[in-house]
Amino acid sequence: MASEPETPGAVAGRWHPPSSSRGVAASMRIDADGVVSVADAEGHLLKEVTLVSVEVSPRVGSIPRRLTFGDGAVFETDDNDGVDRALTPLRRGAGLIHNLELFRPRLAIFVVLVIALAAGIYRYAVPLLVEVAIAATPPVVPRLLSQSALVSLDQTVLSESKLDEPSRAALTEGFAGLAANTPRGAEGYKLNFRDGGSIGPNAFALPDGNLVLTDQLVTMMKDDREAVFGVLAHEIGHVEREHSLRQLYRAAGVTGLVLLIGGDIGSGAEDILVQGAALMSLSYSRHQEAEADRYSVELMHRAGRDPAALARFFEVMRDQFHDTAETDFLSTHPATPQRIEETRRYAEELSKEPAR
Amino acid sequence: MRREPFEFLGTAREYFGIWIVNVLLTIVTVGIYSAWAKVRRQRYFQGSTRLAGASFDYHARPMQILIGRIIVLVILAAYNLSAYFLPQIVSGIIGIAFLFAVPWFVARGLRFRARVTSYRNVRFDFTGGYGGAFLAYLLGGMLAWGTLGLLAPIASQWMWNYTLGNLRYGDRPIQCDPRLEKLYGQFVLPAVVFFAGVVLIVGLGVIAFVAAIGTDLDVENYLPSDFAVIGIIAAIYAALLPFFLLYVLVGLLYSAGTRNVALNETIIDGRHVLASNIGRWRFAWIAISNFFATIFTIGLLRPWAAVRMARYLAGATALYSAGPLDDYLSTVKDSEGVVGSEFMDIEGFDFGF
Numbered sequence: 001m002a003s004e005p006e007t008p009g010a011v012a013g014r015w016h017p018p019s020s021s022r023g024v025a026a027s028m029r030i031d032a033d034g035v036v037s038v039a040d041a042e043g044h045l046l047k048e049v050t051l052v053s054v055e056v057s058p059r060v061g062s063i064p065r066r067l068t069f070g071d072g073a074v075f076e077t078d079d080n081d082g083v084d085r086a087l088t089p090l091r092r093g094a095g096l097i098h099n100l101e102l103f104r105p106r107l108a109i110f111v112v113l114v115i116a117l118a119a120g121i122y123r124y125a126v127p128l129l130v131e132v133a134i135a136a137t138p139p140v141v142p143r144l145l146s147q148s149a150l151v152s153l154d155q156t157v158l159s160e161s162k163l164d165e166p167s168r169a170a171l172t173e174g175f176a177g178l179a180a181n182t183p184r185g186a187e188g189y190k191l192n193f194r195d196g197g198s199i200g201p202n203a204f205a206l207p208d209g210n211l212v213l214t215d216q217l218v219t220m221m222k223d224d225r226e227a228v229f230g231v232l233a234h235e236i237g238h239v240e241r242e243h244s245l246r247q248l249y250r251a252a253g254v255t256g257l258v259l260l261i262g263g264d265i266g267s268g269a270e271d272i273l274v275q276g277a278a279l280m281s282l283s284y285s286r287h288q289e290a291e292a293d294r295y296s297v298e299l300m301h302r303a304g305r306d307p308a309a310l311a312r313f314f315e316v317m318r319d320q321f322h323d324t325a326e327t328d329f330l331s332t333h334p335a336t337p338q339r340i341e342e343t344r345r346y347a348e349e350l351s352k353e354p355a356r
Numbered sequence: 357m358r359r360e361p362f363e364f365l366g367t368a369r370e371y372f373g374i375w376i377v378n379v380l381l382t383i384v385t386v387g388i389y390s391a392w393a394k395v396r397r398q399r400y401f402q403g404s405t406r407l408a409g410a411s412f413d414y415h416a417r418p419m420q421i422l423i424g425r426i427i428v429l430v431i432l433a434a435y436n437l438s439a440y441f442l443p444q445i446v447s448g449i450i451g452i453a454f455l456f457a458v459p460w461f462v463a464r465g466l467r468f469r470a471r472v473t474s475y476r477n478v479r480f481d482f483t484g485g486y487g488g489a490f491l492a493y494l495l496g497g498m499l500a501w502g503t504l505g506l507l508a509p510i511a512s513q514w515m516w517n518y519t520l521g522n523l524r525y526g527d528r529p530i531q532c533d534p535r536l537e538k539l540y541g542q543f544v545l546p547a548v549v550f551f552a553g554v555v556l557i558v559g560l561g562v563i564a565f566v567a568a569i570g571t572d573l574d575v576e577n578y579l580p581s582d583f584a585v586i587g588i589i590a591a592i593y594a595a596l597l598p599f600f601l602l603y604v605l606v607g608l609l610y611s612a613g614t615r616n617v618a619l620n621e622t623i624i625d626g627r628h629v630l631a632s633n634i635g636r637w638r639f640a641w642i643a644i645s646n647f648f649a650t651i652f653t654i655g656l657l658r659p660w661a662a663v664r665m666a667r668y669l670a671g672a673t674a675l676y677s678a679g680p681l682d683d684y685l686s687t688v689k690d691s692e693g694v695v696g697s698e699f700m701d702i703e704g705f706d707f708g709f
Binding site: 268 | 685
């Protein structure tokens, strides 16, 4: 590639015959009519065709430029500027992308744009996409999700409830009263009793409106049925706000975006981002818990029950499990003292308004 | 034998522009540009790698890559969702079926990558099939993990033999038969580092635990309830982090050693021999410091880090050629199998050549 171009506008490079690794020094020029000609060092013509039939590789940095001819022959050169000069009269050249990529002060603007856009996508575009996905989800999806989840739980941790029949009947009736005050109505919900086994005192909601209440939670609250209803109202809040689907879509969306950009950030940083997204989703679920707490207060109030009942459940939890941490970044739930206080405050605020 | 060193001529300055535009346009187009970004990135790195005055080139078309990526994302999404929606038995069966499909993806992906790579106007090719990929990636992986790394050299032998030994330059074969005793020779240093590291971490852990007993360590705080499961997970993460870092270091030392062994026993067309002499500690240092430099600059030093690694690897690699490099003929015309290639890309399979 060291030979001097013999004619003005000629680009020095190397010629490979069709599909061959053999390389000879050659020069290439493009005339005003768009005819590409390649000649060897002695000036013998190797190729002469119109530019339309030649594939010119886009310019990337200063890697060699490649002109591929229809038969598999290639002219290759390090002289990118020379190729661009030859192409300019024909309204072709290095291309927009290459010009953007040049090391210029404006790259600093791109850096700022990338940071702003990444934050913007995380803050606005992901929640928006999640809402769109939720709206587009047919009701069969949460039903399938819930059925398989309940079957799995029944096979592993949960077993049949040992709660006495009168307690069950009373809880079921009260629960129906709560559910009647939601947009989905009493038939949109079903309360399932289970022995919690290793998960102990617990209650959780499946996205199709099936709630699971463990015997241990009922026993733990002794005579305070109202507090149990407070917990159930909290779980209804998760269903009403479609929290599980939101969580699922959010995780899928963020992971998908990280995967697409993975090649550009390296596999180590990609793993960190995926793990980081998982950590962020913890704080997101804390936000969901707070939302469900407020929902419990509102629903209990609407149903004419004690809106602060949930706070009593938290107190029992606190005393049972000494859960006194003020804040906990890694926790899915807000710290207990804070939740008790917030629930009480909101209940008081609502009590000032008359029940519906 | 003439020694021809590999050279990497790319610069951090030049790649930074390519990289930031790649990232920006990928974000602006919600991921669609990532296919074009990948082609520009690969062309930059391969085109900047020189051997005997000529560079490598990457020929995949962005549209091919984009379609491959979409198919892979749909497959992965469907696979992950099936775990949520279908009964455990069914999703378990799908999971096993998926596992058995991985070697097929790998074989197709390696073929695609080889066929879109050229040197001196001659394309590479890859002739490995399902069986070899099954041995190298599934069985080898299970063997290495199942024996806590004791049989990892056997897995490495299968892996290098499959990925490099099935490669062809034009229509000429490439052989790669790393000997087991040499691979085991590279096993000693990582094993020693591993045991020393475990002793150190456990020792420090015991000291920390004894110190913590003195303070009010409330074990009941972590009793299982709906409210503390994540706390337990966080504690496990924190306890495992040093082991994870140790695992990464040991992995880097080992993979650098086996790369040397494998490349040094790679013969192209029965006469040209590859040579690799990367320093294991130096390689681990570059990889780890690259990672932290990238993290602490929210990615801005990533181009510098990538170029630094490429330059080091190229500089430590050479070809001993016995005869001219210019009488090879390209035989590859088509290049299907992009789905396998994108599967490997998105799932993070890596094979460094």
